[in-house]
Amino acid sequence: MTRFPLYIAGKYQSAANDAWFETDDPFVGGPWAEVARGCAADVDAAVKAAHTAFTSGPWPMKTAVERGELLRHLAQAVDDNAETLARAELRDNGKTITEMRGQMRSLAAVLRFYAGATDKFLGEVLPADENDFLTYTRYEPLGVIAAIVPWNSPLRLFAMKFAPAVGAGNTVVCKPSEYTSTSIYEFVRLVEKVGFPPGVLNVITGMGAEVGPALIEHPLVRKVSFTGGVESGTSAYVSAAKGLKPVVLELGGKSPNIVFPDADLDAAANGVAAGVFGSTGQTCVAGSRLLVHASIREAFLEKIVASARSRKIGNPLDEKTEIGPIANRPQFERILKFIEAGKKEGATLYYGGNELRDPAFGRGLFIEPTIFTDVTSAMRIAQEEAFGPVLSVISFESDEEAVQIANDVRFGLAAGVWTKDLKRALTMVKKIQAGTVWVNTYRKNAPQVPVGGYKQSGLGRESGLHAIRDYMQAKSVWINLT
Numbered sequence: 001m002t003r004f005p006l007y008i009a010g011k012y013q014s015a016a017n018d019a020w021f022e023t024d025d026p027f028v029g030g031p032w033a034e035v036a037r038g039c040a041a042d043v044d045a046a047v048k049a050a051h052t053a054f055t056s057g058p059w060p061m062k063t064a065v066e067r068g069e070l071l072r073h074l075a076q077a078v079d080d081n082a083e084t085l086a087r088a089e090l091r092d093n094g095k096t097i098t099e100m101r102g103q104m105r106s107l108a109a110v111l112r113f114y115a116g117a118t119d120k121f122l123g124e125v126l127p128a129d130e131n132d133f134l135t136y137t138r139y140e141p142l143g144v145i146a147a148i149v150p151w152n153s154p155l156r157l158f159a160m161k162f163a164p165a166v167g168a169g170n171t172v173v174c175k176p177s178e179y180t181s182t183s184i185y186e187f188v189r190l191v192e193k194v195g196f197p198p199g200v201l202n203v204i205t206g207m208g209a210e211v212g213p214a215l216i217e218h219p220l221v222r223k224v225s226f227t228g229g230v231e232s233g234t235s236a237y238v239s240a241a242k243g244l245k246p247v248v249l250e251l252g253g254k255s256p257n258i259v260f261p262d263a264d265l266d267a268a269a270n271g272v273a274a275g276v277f278g279s280t281g282q283t284c285v286a287g288s289r290l291l292v293h294a295s296i297r298e299a300f301l302e303k304i305v306a307s308a309r310s311r312k313i314g315n316p317l318d319e320k321t322e323i324g325p326i327a328n329r330p331q332f333e334r335i336l337k338f339i340e341a342g343k344k345e346g347a348t349l350y351y352g353g354n355e356l357r358d359p360a361f362g363r364g365l366f367i368e369p370t371i372f373t374d375v376t377s378a379m380r381i382a383q384e385e386a387f388g389p390v391l392s393v394i395s396f397e398s399d400e401e402a403v404q405i406a407n408d409v410r411f412g413l414a415a416g417v418w419t420k421d422l423k424r425a426l427t428m429v430k431k432i433q434a435g436t437v438w439v440n441t442y443r444k445n446a447p448q449v450p451v452g453g454y455k456q457s458g459l460g461r462e463s464g465l466h467a468i469r470d471y472m473q474a475k476s477v478w479i480n481l482t
């Protein structure tokens with residue numbers, strides 16, 4: 001089996017205790033590679049390597065323009081190697097080749113956006129109420145950044161941390177998910193090729209509970225950027241608090257798609273179905289709650305079911321496939337339990353709900369698109385993230401009730417509103433507690449636009465211009481000119 005070691009200071013190496021773990025291909029349903037199981041000693045070596053690269057050698061001498069140039073070359077390298085990166089990614093997470101190709105294009109766009117941003121952050125000369133003093137600010141990088149990523153879109157989510165972090169002049173230690181540890185090596189290859197100095201990017205693979213706290217709590221780590229679930233995100237926050245370290249937390253969601261009777265119902269049905277069944281529901285912004293006006297409930301459900309039924313399920317490498325396998329066995333079992341909970345709570349299983357066993361799927365981890373109706377906000381399936389292709393349908397009678405249900409969860413990551421009435425749309429935008437609200441569309445993103453969560457969906461924002469400033473700190477300088 002292929003082995004993926006750690007990557008520290010530009011060198012590949014085994015873990016200090018020479019431990020390895022297997023990584024599975026979710027379509028084949030079995031292991032295909034072994035990955036180094038890093039431990040605290042490896043974390044220490046990686047953070048020290050990142051710190052050395054931050055403080056000495058070529059990296060701190062690079063100008064903002066030169067850092068931007070490196071990111072621009074990296075974006076081009078990603079474009080040139082998009083197919084290899086896309087295939088590496090889906091081997092571990094089972095997402096479709098079509099989606100992964102799209103993600104590689106948007107990954108390159110993220111790198112290009114921050115390539116253009118590196119030299120746009122200026123200090124200010126400040127008009128303090130003093131004669132004969134020059135008073136100004138400098139914006140300086142923070143140091144070593146811990147970048148912790150989940151399994152659903154590992155490279156795209158890592159790029160949202162790496163690009164602003166190194167664009168601002170920091171160095172990075174990446175901790176990929178234990179379920180998708182391998183695609184980062186293709187990225188490392190490109191980072192080396194375009195000329196980032198050794199130690200600017202280091203990779204520590206391993207188990208979250210073993211590597212995560214050791215990395216975050218390392219005294220030389222200056223900031224934590226974490227994307228993942230609420231439970232491990234909370235634990236990461238506690239670890240960071242011990243060293244008073246700033247954090248960005250991009251966590252889960254239970255996002256509503258709200259459909260009003262005046263909407264273009266065909267467009268809304270496409271948006272709702274793609275919003276929860278696309279990526280096999282394994283996206284943080286999955287529109288996993290459908291809030292539909294009672295007057296159109298039946299007609300709209302028919303459209304959603306038709307869309308669910310028409311989606312091709314199968315081999316993620318087949319360009320026609322729209323629903324691939326669930327990314328890993330624990331997640332597969334979690335979704336099946338979630339479906340069972342919905343049945344026990346008294347919701348109506350309206351469509352799907354089963355594991356799919358088809359000889360064509362081999363031992364892959366497939367679950368049918370699933371729709372529950374007669375859901376109430378009190379039910380677990382209305383409150384918890386399934387992170388799978390499961391839609392909970394709740395009907396409402398008035399705009400006020402729609403807002404109340406939409407906000408009645410601990411999350412606040414995203415929401416969709418489907419209406420042709422501009423006033424209604426703007427009122428919903430204002431009243432919904434979510435970091436992103438889409439109107440008559442869903443799951444749009446761009447590097448220029450901030451993302452992040454209200455409530456327990458996270459802290460801080462990624463993406464957008466300000467994100468690069470969050471990887472810097474201001475130094476105020478007073479010079480006595482007398």
Ligand code: NAD
Pocket residue numbers: 148149150151152153157175176177178206207208209211212213216227228229230231232233235236239250251252253283284285385387413453457458
């Ligand atoms: P997870 O929380 O289990 O793991 C995320 C990462 O954290 C992994 O690398 C894991 O090894 C690490 N980790 C685990 N315990 C840790 C600890 N105690 N300290 C530090 N690191 C630790 O999440 P997952 O199952 O990989 O991903 C799915 C979750 O990610 C979902 O909840 C999804 O909504 C969320 N997500 C959010 C966004 C967003 O932008 N808001 C994007 C994608 C995914």
